[in-house]
Amino acid sequence: MDETTRAAFERLLDIARSDTGQSRRVADFILAWWNATDLGGFDIADVFAVDMAIGQDMARVFSWIAGRVDAEYPGSYRPEIEDVIRLWRPDVWARSKETV
Numbered sequence: 001m002d003e004t005t006r007a008a009f010e011r012l013l014d015i016a017r018s019d020t021g022q023s024r025r026v027a028d029f030i031l032a033w034w035n036a037t038d039l040g041g042f043d044i045a046d047v048f049a050v051d052m053a054i055g056q057d058m059a060r061v062f063s064w065i066a067g068r069v070d071a072e073y074p075g076s077y078r079p080e081i082e083d084v085i086r087l088w089r090p091d092v093w094a095r096s097k098e099t100v
Contacts, residue, residue, distance in 0.1 A: 001064065005061060008057035008060040009061050009074065009077070012030060012058065016029075023088075024088060025049055027084050028040060028041070028088075029046070030084055031089065033061075033065065034073065038092060039089055047059075
C-alpha cells in the first residue's frame with residue numbers, strides 16, 4: 001500500500017475505533033473489505049453521511065483496492081481490524097471466540 005493510501009486507511013481505522021456519529025459508517029466500509037460475507041456490506045449512500053475528508057479517505061482506499069490485479073487485504077492491520085469487529089460486530093466476535 002502506498003504511503004498516501006496507508007495514511008488514509010489509518011485515519012479511517014482511528015475513526016472506526018472511536019465513537020463518533022460517523023464511526024459506524026467507517027467501520028462498515030473497513031469491515032466490508034475485510035469480510036463482507038460475515039461482517040456485512042457497505043451502503044455507498046453512507047458516503048453522504050460522513051465529512052468530506054472522511055469520504056475522500058474512503059475513496060482513496062477504494063481506488064487503491066480497485067487498482068489491484070489480485071485481491072489484497074490489510075492483513076498487517078489485523079489487530080486494529082479485530083478491535084473494530086469487537087466494537088461494531090460484538091455478536092460476530094463472540095461467535096468467533098466460541099469456535100476457537
